[in-house]
Amino acid sequence: MRxxxxxxxxxxxxxASEAVALASELVKELKDxxxxxxxxxxxxxxxxxxxxxxxxxxxxxxxxxxxDESGAHTGEVSVLQLKDLGVQVVILGHSERRHTYxxxxxxxxxxxxxxxxxxxxxxxxxGELLExxxxxKAEKVCEDQxxxxxxxxxxxxxxxxxxxxxxxxxxxxxxxxxxxxxxxxHAFIRKIIADMYGKAAADEIVIQYGGSMKAENxxxxxxxxxxxGGLIGGAALKADTFKPIALCK
Ligand code: PGA
Numbered sequence: 708m709r710x711x712x713x714x715x716x717x718x719x720x721x722x723a724s725e726a727v728a729l730a731s732e733l734v735k736e737l738k739d740x741x742x743x744x745x746x747x748x749x750x751x752x753x754x755x756x757x758x759x760x761x762x763x764x765x766x767x768x769x770x771x772x773x774x775d776e777s778g779a780h781t782g783e784v785s786v787l788q789l790k791d792l793g794v795q796v797v798i799l800g801h802s803e804r805r806h807t808y809x810x811x812x813x814x815x816x817x818x819x820x821x822x823x824x825x826x827x828x829x830x831x832x833x834g835e836l837l838e839x840x841x842x843x844k845a846e847k848v849c850e851d852q853x854x855x856x857x858x859x860x861x862x863x864x865x866x867x868x869x870x871x872x873x874x875x876x877x878x879x880x881x882x883x884x885x886x887x888x889x890x891x892x893h894a895f896i897r898k899i900i901a902d903m904y905g906k907a908a909a910d911e912i913v914i915q916y917g918g919s920m921k922a923e924n925x926x927x928x929x930x931x932x933x934x935x936g937g938l939i940g941g942a943a944l945k946a947d948t949f950k951p952i953a954l955c956k
Pocket of ligand 1 (some may be wrong): 938
């Protein structure tokens with residue numbers, strides 16, 4: 708049995724004090740929640756939010772990380788700095804990083820391996836653009852991003868990986884993949900994992916859906932066999948909109 712993993716990606720929203728206020732509300736609201744939880748504030752709020760979630764059932768996530776441990780990398784944030792603040796999970800390969808900031812699979816794979824080598828959990832995001840879906844390439848794009856993102860990751864380390872399927876055309880647009888379409892890609896990604904690591908690993912890996920997930924559609928998405936949680940952007944910015952997803956059965 709896989710445990711649902713419900714994660715909030717706060718993107719470039721909230722000052723440190725706003726982030727602390729939301730994290731404090733969520734700690735109260737989700738303390739008896741049945742699922743695994745994570746919130747990922749901006750780097751600037753990690754220190755403050757870390758103190759709020761410490762010792763609770765909410766993991767602290769970061770939204771990105773440098774390919775390198777330290778050195779001359781102006782504007783980057785190192786795995787050592789994240790660990791120092793109590794970060795437990797890092798989101799890598801988000802489509803906004805891939806498409807706006809031109810991160811490629813090789814770069815994302817370096818980050819994945821570096822994060823794992825320091826004991827962090829990773830949410831590896833994969834997903835196709837609208838034109839790729841319309842050209843019938845959704846599966847191929849997800850397969851390549853999965854295989855290249857996980858290249859060189861051991862079976863033991865795979866246990867620290869969550870995959871988030873986020874069709875780019877559904878992110879922040881209000882358009883959601885239908886539960887059936889999403890489940891089909893999730894099943895396909897699970898097949899790729901089976902090919903890479905065997906059936907037991909494929910049965911175990913948690914695959915989140917992301918892209919305009921909200922209270923109104925969460926239940927139908929999570930009811931699908933291969934959808935094991937959500938990576939939530941817009942609806943994660945308020946307790947009122949995150950809580951119904953986080954407590955969804
Ligand atoms: P959204 O973002 O829920 O606002 O579509 C999801 C994500 O980008 O992780």
